Amino acid sequence: MTKTFSRILIANRGEIACRVIRTAQRMGIGTVAVYSDADAHALHVAMADEAVNIGPAPVTDSYLRADHIIAAALKTGAEAIHPGYGFLSENPGFVDAVVKAGLVFIGPSADSIRAMGLKDAAKRLMEKAGVPVVPGYHGEAQELVVLASKAREIGYPVLIKARAGGGGKGMRKVDDPNDFAESLGSARREAKSAFGDDRVLVEKYIAKxxxxxxxxxxxxxxxxxxxxxxxxxxxxxxxxxxxxxxxxxxxxxxxxxxxxxxxxxxxxxxxxxxxxxxxxxxxxxxxxxxxxxxxxxxxxxxxxxxxxxxxxxxxxxxxxxxxxxxxxxxxxxxxxxxxxxxxxxxxxxxxxxxxxxxxxxxxxxxxxxxxxxxxxxxxxxxxxxxxxxxxxxxxxxxxxxxxxxxxxxxxxxxxxxxxxxxxxxxxxxxxxxxxxxxxxxxxxxxxxxxxxxxxxxxxIVPVAIEAGSKELAILYASGLLKRPVLGDPWTALRGYSHNSALAYPVVLANGNNTVRYGVSVHGDERYAISGADTTTLLRVRHEPACWHVTGKGINLRAKTVAIPHGVAVLSRGAAATFNIADPFLLAEAAGSGGDRLTAPMPGLVKSVRVTVGDHVKKGQILLVLEAMKMEHTISAPHDGTIVEIASEGSQVKEKSSLVRFEEAASVDSTKN
Missing domain, CATH: 3.30.470.20 (ATP-grasp fold, B domain)
Incomplete structure (x- = not known):
């Protein structure tokens, strides 16, 4: 098979970078990976023939830095750049810069990308080419009054869509004219964040x-x-x-x-x-x-x-x-x-x-x-x-x-x-x-x-933990499953004592709650687990790829995997996780007071809708958190008064406090 290039650089990360590297290697083409500080040990870095650091973790400082990527290609002797998808893959300015640097862009021309880059212009172009397009407004005017008027002409429901980009970013379905302004604002913010362009078009929403x-x-x-x-x-x-x-x-x-x-x-x-x-x-x-x-x-x-x-x-x-x-x-x-x-x-x-x-x-x-x-x-x-x-x-x-x-x-x-x-x-x-x-x-x-x-x-019905999973986790935590079963009486009766079988203590923890169990050996491959009021008898056999647990109402085949402070039981594509506490070193978890809403994940506080002292109603939007390229609204769980709220533009960690407020009943009681 003839070579097309001697060496290429992949301007992306993750699975698509790995995908491109595999084909290039099969074709005898050398590969250069780029990576951020957060990806220093990533799989695509390990797979490539050479790798270059292009900046800190945020994409704006690394994977969106066209100058750093092109410099890495020139430094390593790459002849061409493959953009993967996302990031700079549909950025015509990046294509121009690649070509200007004397490199080949593995993709369409900048002119082709520009022609299709804005949805409204692309649809006008397709109409001229005889390609059918969906009814809607694809004009230049972006004023709220114009877009709302066009939406009424098209007929609800309508779809607001970002002119640039794709992947569902900057897209909102609107069923009621009264919701148009709010949906438009949300779509524009998301589009601006994702594509640097907050312009939109409005189209007829297709029922099915x-x-x-x-x-x-x-x-x-x-x-x-x-x-x-x-x-x-x-x-x-x-x-x-x-x-x-x-x-x-x-x-x-x-x-x-x-x-x-x-x-x-x-x-x-x-x-x-x-x-x-x-x-x-x-x-x-x-x-x-x-x-x-x-x-x-x-x-x-x-x-x-x-x-x-x-x-x-x-x-x-x-x-x-x-x-x-x-x-x-x-x-x-x-x-x-x-x-x-x-x-x-x-x-x-x-x-x-x-x-x-x-x-x-x-x-x-x-x-x-x-x-x-x-x-x-x-x-x-x-x-x-x-x-x-x-x-x-x-x-x-x-x-x-x-x-x-x-x-x-x-x-x-x-x-x-x-x-x-x-x-x-x-x-x-x-x-x-x-x-x-x-x-x-x-x-x-x-x-x-x-x-x-x-x-x-x-x-999205919660996946039920398969019968026997908790028991297998308890046995794992006891340490008894790690010991060899040799078939001799000394091993089979390793929990033996004169009056009764020796019970190994196990404590499973769930937040501040802990449940104590005792595990005892009752023969080769046979165990008893004692809880507060019940005792469960089990047989556990080690098969080539899993544990086989049987007992009353239990017939489980599963794997156990150690995780920090616990064990995961894996069966039929589901993972049940159990936290294990040291029964001799239990400490009471400190309680947390106050009425707070915390961040469900790390993110950026994109917008704050209320201020300290505001009285809010249940369901009212308090702030918008942006995380992993999506907007997430944080709403009031009940009526109350805002006492503290995160600052707009601040970066927050998972479980950090976003909002603290007093319930309406609590506020009213202070007036008596």
């Missing part, structure tokens, strides 16, 4: 929309092809959760109409490299060739590109490298075949039960399935066991990608992959993803972008 996108690829010789479609309709807060290819229920007629429109869109801007044309589809009467509209073009490689690779057998990063080096597209349209079905699930460190708040923590245990019964599995990740999920970047742990002969096989393969994935050390959305895969509507292919919101309560 599906998000179907087409992967396109162009070269510098005038050739453009499509690589079929992907369905990305399973979304939360306009962020994709599960993607698949091909789209469920699509007909040859609809596919032809959609892919032809996508190729026409790419040709209109002389596109070169990997790109995605995103369409919104009205699915109220199934998929129709005249019921889809252009939304936007992503002028980069997409997060979900692996599902396209799985159904075509192609390596899109290799295509990117070859096209950027001046080669023609490796295949013609007729040579690109579609095979089977692929699904991708985004595995995040987040807590679905707490409004999907991003989570942090150390990955004390991390294991992915090497294979699944119903199809092929592929894991895209940028972390390893022992790595920390920090508050600085997107909390994605991995993308699980499966391929099956058909959609039914792919669904079964994904469920298997999720239940075989083992993570301890942080809360994840794995149970939520499993519930989605098992969802009756999704399994039947009846999907739209509102599915998750409609059925959220049923999808």
């Amino acid at each position: 929309p599906r998000h179907i996108e087409v992967q396109v690829f162009g070269d510098n010789h005038g050739n453009v092809v499509h690589l079929y479609e992907r369905d990305c309709s399973l979304q939360r807060r306009h962020q994709k959760v599960i993607e698949e290819a091909p789209a469920p229920g699509i007909t040859a007629e609809v596919r032809a109409a959609m892919t032809n429109a996508a190729v026409k869109a790419a040709q209109a801007i002389n596109y070169s490299g990997a790109g995605t044309i995103e369409f919104i589809v009205d699915a109220t009467e199934g998929l129709k060739p005249d019921r889809f509209w252009f939304m936007e073009m992503n002028t980069r490689l997409q997060v979900e590109h692996p599902v396209t690779e799985m159904i075509t057998g192609l390596d899109l990063v290799e295509w990117q490298l070859r096209v950027a080096a001046g080669e023609k597209l490796p295949l013609t349209q007729k040579q690109i075949a579609l095979n089977g079905h692929a699904i991708e699930a985004r595995l995040y460190a987040e807590d679905p039960a707490k409004s999907f708040l991003p989570a942090t923590g150390t990955l004390h245990h991390l294991a992915f399935p090497a294979s699944v019964q119903d199809g092929a599995v592929r894991v895209e990740t940028g972390v390893r066991a022992g790595d920390t999920i920090s508050p600085f970047y997107d909390p994605m742990i991995a993308k699980l990608v499966v391929h099956g002969a058909d959609r039914t096989a792919a669904l079964a393969a994904m469920e298997s992959a999720l239940t075989q994935t083992e993570i301890a050390g942080t809360t994840t959305n794995a149970p939520f993803l499993t519930a989605l895969i098992r969802h009756e509507g999704f399994a039947a292919g009846d999907v739209d972008t509102g599915l998750i919101d409609r059925d959220l309560a049923g999808l």
Whole structure:
């Protein structure tokens, strides 16, 4: 295989940096990684042939510093820069700077990015090219009175969308005209923070929309092809959760109409490299060739590109490298075949039960399935066991990608992959993803972008701790499971005493509450756990990959993983965590007084809506916290008076005090 470049620099981090490095290494191309102070020991740094520090942890000081990245490329002798996705990947100024420095940008031209960079201008361009666009206002005026007037003309519900960027940032659905001003302000703040541009457009909200996108690829010789479609309709807060290819229920007629429109869109801007044309589809009467509209073009490689690779057998990063080096597209349209079905699930460190708040923590245990019964599995990740999920970047742990002969096989393969994935050390959305895969509507292919919101309560039911998990944790904490079982009486009766079996003390802690247990040996592989009022008899056998715990109402197969101050019990894709206290060194935890709201995660206090002395009502927004690229509103849990509140613009740590207030009843009592 011929080389396209001798050495490239990857201007990104995490799983996409690792993804690009793997293909480059297979092609015999040297790789240079860049990293922030927070990523000094990251997986992409370890994988690359060379790595350069480009600044402190905040992205504005590192991964968004075009000058530092270009300097690193020149210093290390890289000939080209691959942007990955996010960060500077769709920044035309960065492309210009790369080219000016005598380097090759592995992606489209700056002109193509500019043409599609602003949604309103892009839609006007697509209209001229004959590509259908969704009804809406794409004009220049940004005054509230103008936008509100246009929203009334379009008809509610409407969608406010940031002109720049994507990924659901700066996007708000508005059902009531009275909520338009508040939603507009929130969308503008988020858009300004994410893209440096607070301008928006307003569009008609489609009642039962599906998000179907087409992967396109162009070269510098005038050739453009499509690589079929992907369905990305399973979304939360306009962020994709599960993607698949091909789209469920699509007909040859609809596919032809959609892919032809996508190729026409790419040709209109002389596109070169990997790109995605995103369409919104009205699915109220199934998929129709005249019921889809252009939304936007992503002028980069997409997060979900692996599902396209799985159904075509192609390596899109290799295509990117070859096209950027001046080669023609490796295949013609007729040579690109579609095979089977692929699904991708985004595995995040987040807590679905707490409004999907991003989570942090150390990955004390991390294991992915090497294979699944119903199809092929592929894991895209940028972390390893022992790595920390920090508050600085997107909390994605991995993308699980499966391929099956058909959609039914792919669904079964994904469920298997999720239940075989083992993570301890942080809360994840794995149970939520499993519930989605098992969802009756999704399994039947009846999907739209509102599915998750409609059925959220049923999808985030707390995962019940499997029977026997607590008992296994207690046995682990006793230390008895660590001792060899040799089958001789001295080992079998190691808890023996003259009057009764010796009880090993164990204390499980939950906050300020502690529960004491006693564990005693009752023979080879047999134990008794005594609590306040009950005694549980168990048999515990060590199988090749897990512990097998049996007893009354218990038949558990699970792993135990040590974590700081406790143990995690891993079974069927879920992790139950138990804190272990030293029974001889218990200390009472100090209580905390006052009525406070604390930060659910590290973040920036973006805006403060009240001041000290204000009387607030239950549900009133007190402040907005920005964390991990998302805005989170902090509201009053009851009526009261503000006593203290965090300063706007301040950076806060997890569990630090944001607001202190007195309840209304407490305030009233002081007047008597």
